[in-house]
Amino acid sequence: MTVPLRIDIISDVMCPWCIIGYRQLAQALEDTGVAHEIHWHPFELNPEMPAEGQNMREHIAEKYGSTPEQSEQSRQQMTKLGEDLGFTFNFAEDMRMHNTFNTHQLLHWAETQGRKHDLKMALFDAHFTHRRNLSDYNVLADVAGEIGLDRSEAAEVLADQRFAATVRELEGFWTQQGIRGVPAMVFNRKHLVTGAQGVENYTNVLRQLTGETV
Known part of the structure; x- marks a missing residue:
């Protein structure tokens, strides 16, 4: 049985290169058919950004x-x-x-619902395609509700900031690992690839790594 390739992606929904890089990687994964599991992790491009953006x-x-x-x-x-x-x-x-600390808290909550990836994609779409205000709690809760998550619970998560300390700790872990820019992708917990590298380069990375692990 083939062990899925673990891919940890450190990113921010304000980062256009993060969605470009992910889409390039996704295309390479589809082209190669590599078994994989993706884990999203928080990073704030602008932690000092005021609430109004x-x-x-x-x-x-x-x-x-x-x-x-x-x-x-x-x-x-x-x-x-x-x-x-x-x-x-x-x-x-x-x-x-926008400041994305709240989006990362909502994403952490979505992970407990098994929907982190879906919400991540919806937030990229909300920001870059529809220019929605991700500084607004109501907009964030709406996006969660639109993909089938409990909107009222999403609103409560944002209001009481229950995951604030956890998200700060997770962000700190990755900065301590030397992550200073995103997207940053870690393959099998040891191979770091930064930036949006293009479908061809991601394909080469996947082939090299699966050659190592087969």
């Missing part, structure tokens, strides 16, 4: 020094990559970055 272009300019032209070029590149992978980026001038 910040305009995305302003944020990118402040954080990375990007010019408006560079920002637009990057958006066009990501949109094209998304299209090729079946994901829709719907960037706009008023798009905002």
